[in-house]
Amino acid sequence: xxxxxxxxxxxxxxxxxxxxxxxxxxxxxxxxxxxxxxxxxxxxxxxxxxxxxxxxxxxxxxxxxxxxxxxxxxxxxxxxxxxxxxxxxxxxxxxxxxxxxxxxxxxxxxxxxxxxxxxxxxxxxxxxxxxxxxxxxxxxxxxxxxxxxxxxxxxxxxxxxxxxxxxxxxxxxxxxxxxxxxxxxxxxxxxxxxxxxxxxxxxxxxxxxxxxxxxxxxxxxxxxxxxxxxxxxxxxxxxxxx
Numbered sequence: 693x694x695x696x697x698x699x700x701x702x703x704x705x706x707x708x709x710x711x712x713x714x715x716x717x718x719x720x721x722x723x724x725x726x727x728x729x730x731x732x733x734x735x736x737x738x739x740x741x742x743x744x745x746x747x748x749x750x751x752x753x754x755x756x757x758x759x760x761x762x763x764x765x766x767x768x769x770x771x772x773x774x775x776x777x778x779x780x781x782x783x784x785x786x787x788x789x790x791x792x793x794x795x796x797x798x799x800x801x802x803x804x805x806x807x808x809x810x811x812x813x814x815x816x817x818x819x820x821x822x823x824x825x826x827x828x829x830x831x832x833x834x835x836x837x838x839x840x841x842x843x844x845x846x847x848x849x850x851x852x853x854x855x856x857x858x859x860x861x862x863x864x865x866x867x868x869x870x871x872x873x874x875x876x877x878x879x880x881x882x883x884x885x886x887x888x889x890x891x892x893x894x895x896x897x898x899x900x901x902x903x904x905x906x907x908x909x910x911x912x913x914x915x916x917x918x919x920x921x922x923x924x925x926x927x928x929x930x931x932x933x934x
Contacts, residue, residue, distance in 0.1 A: 693791040694719040694734040695756045696783070698764065700744030700772075703779065703806075704928035706828055706890045707859045711776040714744070714768060714803065716761075719754075721783040723810055725837040732783035740764060744772050758795040765802050777825065778803040785809060789816030796823035811860075814848040826858040831876055835867040836894065843879065850883045857887055865894040865901050870913050877917035889914060889921045898929040 696717040703711045719734035738756060739749040752760075765778065778799065785792065786809055796805060804825035809817075811829035829849060834841045850857065860880050864873075873891075880889045891910055893900035902910070907923050914921040928934060 693756045693758065693761070693788050693795065694754050695738035695761075696732065696734075697738055697749070698740040698761075699749075699934070700741060700768075700775065701933050702927060702931070703776075704926050704931075704933065705892060706861055706924060707888050707922070708776070708806065708826070708828075709924060709927055712774055713777050713779040713806065714765065714775045715779045715781055718780065718782045718785045718788055720787045721810075722787060722812065723784070723832060723837070723839075725832060725839075730783065744768055744774070755791075758791070758798070761795065762798045762802070765799055769802050775803060777806045779806045779808060781808040784813065786813040786816045786820075789813075789820060793819045796820060800824075806858075809849075811849040811853075812842050812845040814845070814852040817849065817852050821853070821856060824856050827853040827856045828859050828861060829853060829857060831860060831862045831879070833862060833864075833868060833872055833876065835869065835872050836863055836865055841875075846879070847883070854884060857884065859888040859890050861890045861892055863892050863894050864907075864910060866906075868910070873910055873913045874917060877914040877921065881918040885918070886920060889918050891921065891923045893923070893925050895926045895929050900925045 696719050698716050700714055703713050719732055721732045737751040738754055739751050742748045742750055800823040806826045807824050808828050862876055880887055893902040911921055911923050
């Protein structure tokens with residue numbers, strides 16, 4: 693696997709917000725969203741914290757060796773048994789599904805696995821699904837990303853992920869229209885009335901880029917169609933965490 697970093701922090705988004713997780717950030721992405729602030733290009737090295745949450749890191753060569761990464765997770769679990777789950781994030785983890793298929797059978801015995809994904813790669817998901825406990829899928833709305841919303845790919849993905857889906861997350865900013873919100877709410881309602889739809893205001897300069905009044909209005913528009921609509925801003929900027 694080509695990695696960026698391994699570190700310990702709090703989950704800062706969505707329905708598992710506040711849970712302590714071991715984050716494995718994979719390199720590469722198949723999208724280039726306008727709001728993304730993540731450097732997902734693979735470099736010659738990836739870093740892992742020496743002690744969870746302390747910030748001191750040790751560098752390792754890319755690609756990571758699955759067995760060594762499993763040993764790292766096992767060591768953390770034995771010395772620091774404080775993690776709720778392991779978060780696969782990116783970039784887009786499913787671009788490295790073949791490597792993950794080799795790794796997840798072992799590491800999923802140590803911690804439950806939470807996958808963060810842009811929800812456009814249904815095909816690679818199938819072999820990984822037995823090892824996942826939760827799937828968090830983003831909807832990539834054209835108003836926020838600058839490219840057409842991939843509704844067909846999102847639909848295929850949500851149908852494949854349905855047994856493990858824990859939320860559908862939508863990053864919203866001033867460009868998101870009432871019609872956009874209605875489209876997203878109808879899409880989620882059609883695929884699963886019980887699935888939480890999380891409206892996450894885009895963070896700019898450490899603060900939500902949408903004010904509270906507008907967020908209330910956005911939630912009302914979506915909830916008229918899909919009652920399981922929540923507004924959850926990012927936690928990391930508030931606590932100065934990554």
